[in-house]
Amino acid sequence: MSSSGPNNSGDVPTLLVKDSEGRDLLCFLEQLIPLDGQDYALLTPVDTPVCLFRLKDGDEPELIDSITSNEPILSVADVVLQEHDLTLVRSAVTLTVNGELDEPDPEDLDEDEAGDDESETYELLVSFLADELEYGLYIPLDPFFVVARMDDGAAVLVEGDEFDQIQPRIEAELDERELSE
Incomplete structure (x- = not known):
């Protein structure tokens, strides 16, 4: 399976991510990553x-x-x-x-x-x-990724201390997936 960017495929799902101040950002869903029974979404902005x-x-x-x-x-x-x-x-x-x-x-x-x-x-x-x-x-010019926590179908932006704790684990999971392909 070849990987294509979100702009090359009309079938990529989108999610609306909200931050702690109530602002939102429409993003393409790139990957779902389960950690400790919680799903995290790796996203890229539509705009x-x-x-x-x-x-x-x-x-x-x-x-x-x-x-x-x-x-x-x-x-x-x-x-x-x-x-x-x-x-x-x-x-x-x-x-x-x-x-x-x-x-x-x-x-x-x-x-x-x-x-x-x-x-x-x-x-x-x-x-x-x-x-x-x-x-x-x-x-x-480098890809711009956003990390969100999935709560009852809603995407909540991972910020601050939570981001600092979860980011290395997400990177490790992505590296592991890349090696197994």
Whole structure:
């Protein structure tokens, strides 16, 4: 059986994940992982996840990892994205962009364009000015996974200490599955 990404198959189920603040995120169900009698879901967002960076001349872009959904910067990003027929969604876990995006050509990517200490790679979607500072919305090029706990058919985002405890066990289970294929 060949594995195909969610965009290649119309049969991939979706789940709506809720976080502790009541925000939700529509995701594709990639895998169910049973641990200690509890099912955990490995998910990928249906919409494109994006990260907000502050851009400074000559410096590496600085990831803004904590932002409230009513931040004025996001209102400016909304307007800029609308010019490209895209919509910024303030969802659980991450900001996402809804709309038709061109798929990046791997040969055209500049791996030094944006990065953080974990050397993840990003592609610039749009840049804009807000309060005389330059910002950019970047698309992470590495797969963006979300972990949810299944409770009576509902997907609840795994956050904080629970995530810290369950993540290594999920990774070990995935590694074991990969070896047995």
